[in-house]
Amino acid sequence: MRMAPRSHEGLDKPSGADSQLKHSKMVVFASTTGDVGDEVCIVKVGVPLVVYRREYFSVARSIGAHGDSSARDLPVMGIGSLDNVSDTRAKAAGEGYIYLDHAATSPLRPEAREAMDPFHDVVFANPSGSHRFSRVARRAIDEARDVVAEVIGCRPGEVVFTSGGTEGANSAVFGAVRRHGGVAVCSAAEHHAVLHCVEHVGGRVLPVSSTGALDATVVRETLHSDDGTSVVSVMAVNNEVGVVSDMVEISRAVRRRAPQAILHTDAVQAACWLDLCEIWPHVDVMTLSAHKFGGPKGIGIMAVREGVSLEPLIHGGGQERDRRSGTHNVAGIVGATAALAVTHVQRPEEMVRIGKLREALITGLLGAVDGCSLTVDAQIVVPGIVHVCIEGIENEALLFLLDEQGLCASAASACASGAMEPSHVLAAMNVSKSRSMGALRLSLGHTTTQQDVDDAVRIVTDAASTLRSRSSTAGVR
Amino acid sequence: MKVLVAMSGGVDSSVAALLLREQGHDIVGVTMRLWGGESDTGCCSVSDVDDARRVAQQLDVDHLVFNFAEDFDAHVVDPYVRAHETGVTPNPCVECNRHLKFDRLLERADALGFDAVATGHHARITTDERGALRVTRGADMQKDQSYVVHMLHERALDRTLFPVGGLTKADVRSLASQHGLRTASKPDSQDVCFIQSTTGREGFLERRMTFNPAEVVDTDGRPAGHVAAVELVTVGQRRGLNLGGGDKRYVVDVDVVTRRVVVGGEEDLLTNITLVNQLSWPHTTDKPVAARQVLVQGSAHGARHEATIASAGDDVVSIEWKRPQRRIAPGQTVVFYDLADTHVVGGGIVTS
Numbered sequence: 001m002r003m004a005p006r007s008h009e010g011l012d013k014p015s016g017a018d019s020q021l022k023h024s025k026m027v028v029f030a031s032t033t034g035d036v037g038d039e040v041c042i043v044k045v046g047v048p049l050v051v052y053r054r055e056y057f058s059v060a061r062s063i064g065a066h067g068d069s070s071a072r073d074l075p076v077m078g079i080g081s082l083d084n085v086s087d088t089r090a091k092a093a094g095e096g097y098i099y100l101d102h103a104a105t106s107p108l109r110p111e112a113r114e115a116m117d118p119f120h121d122v123v124f125a126n127p128s129g130s131h132r133f134s135r136v137a138r139r140a141i142d143e144a145r146d147v148v149a150e151v152i153g154c155r156p157g158e159v160v161f162t163s164g165g166t167e168g169a170n171s172a173v174f175g176a177v178r179r180h181g182g183v184a185v186c187s188a189a190e191h192h193a194v195l196h197c198v199e200h201v202g203g204r205v206l207p208v209s210s211t212g213a214l215d216a217t218v219v220r221e222t223l224h225s226d227d228g229t230s231v232v233s234v235m236a237v238n239n240e241v242g243v244v245s246d247m248v249e250i251s252r253a254v255r256r257r258a259p260q261a262i263l264h265t266d267a268v269q270a271a272c273w274l275d276l277c278e279i280w281p282h283v284d285v286m287t288l289s290a291h292k293f294g295g296p297k298g299i300g301i302m303a304v305r306e307g308v309s310l311e312p313l314i315h316g317g318g319q320e321r322d323r324r325s326g327t328h329n330v331a332g333i334v335g336a337t338a339a340l341a342v343t344h345v346q347r348p349e350e351m352v353r354i355g356k357l358r359e360a361l362i363t364g365l366l367g368a369v370d371g372c373s374l375t376v377d378a379q380i381v382v383p384g385i386v387h388v389c390i391e392g393i394e395n396e397a398l399l400f401l402l403d404e405q406g407l408c409a410s411a412a413s414a415c416a417s418g419a420m421e422p423s424h425v426l427a428a429m430n431v432s433k434s435r436s437m438g439a440l441r442l443s444l445g446h447t448t449t450q451q452d453v454d455d456a457v458r459i460v461t462d463a464a465s466t467l468r469s470r471s472s473t474a475g476v477r
Numbered sequence: 478m479k480v481l482v483a484m485s486g487g488v489d490s491s492v493a494a495l496l497l498r499e500q501g502h503d504i505v506g507v508t509m510r511l512w513g514g515e516s517d518t519g520c521c522s523v524s525d526v527d528d529a530r531r532v533a534q535q536l537d538v539d540h541l542v543f544n545f546a547e548d549f550d551a552h553v554v555d556p557y558v559r560a561h562e563t564g565v566t567p568n569p570c571v572e573c574n575r576h577l578k579f580d581r582l583l584e585r586a587d588a589l590g591f592d593a594v595a596t597g598h599h600a601r602i603t604t605d606e607r608g609a610l611r612v613t614r615g616a617d618m619q620k621d622q623s624y625v626v627h628m629l630h631e632r633a634l635d636r637t638l639f640p641v642g643g644l645t646k647a648d649v650r651s652l653a654s655q656h657g658l659r660t661a662s663k664p665d666s667q668d669v670c671f672i673q674s675t676t677g678r679e680g681f682l683e684r685r686m687t688f689n690p691a692e693v694v695d696t697d698g699r700p701a702g703h704v705a706a707v708e709l710v711t712v713g714q715r716r717g718l719n720l721g722g723g724d725k726r727y728v729v730d731v732d733v734v735t736r737r738v739v740v741g742g743e744e745d746l747l748t749n750i751t752l753v754n755q756l757s758w759p760h761t762t763d764k765p766v767a768a769r770q771v772l773v774q775g776s777a778h779g780a781r782h783e784a785t786i787a788s789a790g791d792d793v794v795s796i797e798w799k800r801p802q803r804r805i806a807p808g809q810t811v812v813f814y815d816l817a818d819t820h821v822v823g824g825g826i827v828t829s
Binding site: 417419 | 543547
């Protein structure tokens with residue numbers, strides 16, 4: 001069966017059934033170096049920024065016109081400079097809304113959307129196929145892999161695309177235990193994607209300090225070379241309170257005390273704020289989730305050091321060098337990569353910009369909200385997360401009032417029913433019940449503006465005082 | 478009016494939300510997450526929450542989930558277990574209504590700036606001749622739930638709505654189906670939400686308390702057998718006593734301290750007087766200073782019996798039955814209604 005080509009805006013319509021394939025704009029890309037005009041912003045510095053932009057189609061040539069030369073005309077995915085990156089600030093949540101929940105999901109970056117676009121319909125082929133359309137899809141994945149490798153500082157062959165952070169964590173923990181046996185170890189403040197896996201295989205959970213970080217000393221004191229530890233999982237940045245782990249020291253401790261163990265880091269919350277190249281040398285497996293850095297949901301990245309063997313979680317067609325079967329999510333991979341590239345390029349500037357916004361947010365909240373205190377010292381937290389506890393306030397009620405005022409924030413993780421669970425992270429940090437029930441996480445990201453911060457301070461202040469003033473007259477007792 | 482509608486995922490609360498929205502109220506649906514463990518509808522009843530959320534979406538209203546699991550444990554589950562340890566048989570649904578559906582939810586609704594809380598209970602709130610708000614029986618006597626909300630006092634009733642209380646269950650289902658609500662033909666919930674039908678009360682309690690064997694004797698003190706768990710034996714119980722054949726014998730007394738269960742014939746179960754404490758009087762004027770004639774209902778959908786209630790001490794009343802009644806197990810809730818059987822007068826918990 002022949003697929004009917006979809007028409008695209010700005011494209012010539014296919015002229016007839018027989019020439020569908022020949023003339024279809026099934027696979028059309030711009031040259032990255034050619035005279036493509038102003039609308040295509042290709043950077044000449046280094047490699048171009050990614051970018052299978054829709055508008056390329058108007059200047060592109062079809063496969064038909066170029067026979068087998070399609071591959072040659074593909075733009076190269078890569079990492080560019082800041083000049084090309086969209087200013088996404090204040091565009092995501094829409095008028096009247098303040099989105100401070102980037103740690104849950106960051107709005108899709110326009111670069112990701114545009115990069116993905118052709119891979120939904122135009123480049124629809126299965127990249128594992130043997131025909132030309134497949135080769136085009138395959139090339140997109142290969143190039144994406146190169147870009148990801150550059151951002152992480154690993155080899156392209158060490159990059160495995162997954163369905164997300166949770167799959168990555170499951171693959172690391174189960175993959176290590178199923179392949180090597182032994183005991184899985186993690187910190188008590190890990191995301192449930194890690195913690196529940198470790199608990200599931202009867203592993204050990206190490207206590208964290210009052211900052212939520214695992215102290216390397218604990219690793220040194222609790223692990224022994226003969227205790228059969230096969231995998232140690234420590235998050236690079238905590239998703240609730242934002243504390244940064246000292247992966248260098250932890251790695252040293254693990255290598256010394258459990259040299260045979262695979263060290264996995266859940267770097268899902270790190271991608272926006274830490275240079276992954278500085279973490280990668282110290283770990284064996286690193287997992288990322290695209291929607292935390294402006295990519296689409298349902299796609300994750302796992303870097304697995306060459307020579308480290310994990311039993312695959314998903315068996316099947318042997319994609320990803322037999323490490324993760326299942327037809328590639330080409331659009332997702334391309335979108336994730338575009339977002340990661342932009343995140344990487346913007347990072348130094350964003351660290352400074354968001355760092356200032358965070359400072360303003362903290363100063364504002366601590367100054368205006370009674371009983372509000374920082375859960376963890378901002379010095380050891382990534383710039384994107386502000387976690388506070390507001391004494392005497394129930395965060396479930398607080399979040400409702402914030403939402404009513406257009407402020408999107410969060411507290412702890414939710415269970416399957418959608419109810420908020422008491423935070424296991426705060427419990428592991430020994431935060432008192434009276435403080436933890438007033439926990440609030442405001443997380444900043446690429447769309448956050450000074451206005452957002454000013455509004456957030458005002459809204460949280462008002463909501464907290466409203467809750468306090470509405471002393472309860474309810475009840476039947 | 479800004480109304481917080483408690484949506485359990487059942488048809489009654491679905492229609493309650495529907496009616497309020499049609500009346501033009503500004504409503505938000507909320508499902509209370511109460512039980513965190515396994516239930517017949519899955520872990521923390523996720524499928525019920527799904528139903529509630531889907532109905533709210535259908536009605537185009539916001540839906541929230543409040544996690545009251547800790548309060549539920551503290552006010553319903555723990556007391557339920559402790560009560561069994563002391564040999565009494567509690568009614569957890571009454572306590573849930575008292576502490577969660579009204580106390581806690583009303584308090585939360587206040588904090589969030591709602592004018593009222595609505596539920597899908599089959600009961601009505603009416604104004605009596607003196608202008609006082611009363612919990613009144615629902616229009617559908619078969620489904621009437623005034624028993625479980627009998628404790629609501631005027632201050633709570635003033636901010637409570639029972640939108641389906643004036644409808645029959647058939648009306649409710651037909652409205653739901655007319656509006657294409659997915660819960661239209663969902664079966665009514667039965668039994669206690671945190672007890673799974675597969676393991677039952679025994680399975681639930683055995684993980685949370687210690688059972689003790691007890692000797693079973695007849696009313697003359699003669700040995701009649703043994704039970705493995707005195708804590709599971711309830712006054713009025715007939716089955717599960719392993720007493721062999723013979724006449725019908727009922728449990729007439731349970732003593733967990735001496736580990737003795739007394740059984741007797743139906744006549745031994747009858748009593749003229751029942752004592753009740755932990756009383757609630759929605760209207761202080763209803764407190765029986767002098768003896769007062771009422772109808773007494775001893776279970777959620779049980780029959781009403783005429784009786785005279787009189788004060789028998791601080792927070793204790795005696796029920797003097799017009800005709801002898803089977804004993805009601807200690808821990809059970811009794812609710813007093815006016816003689817016309819229209820509205821709640823008060824209620825409490827049976828002590829003996």
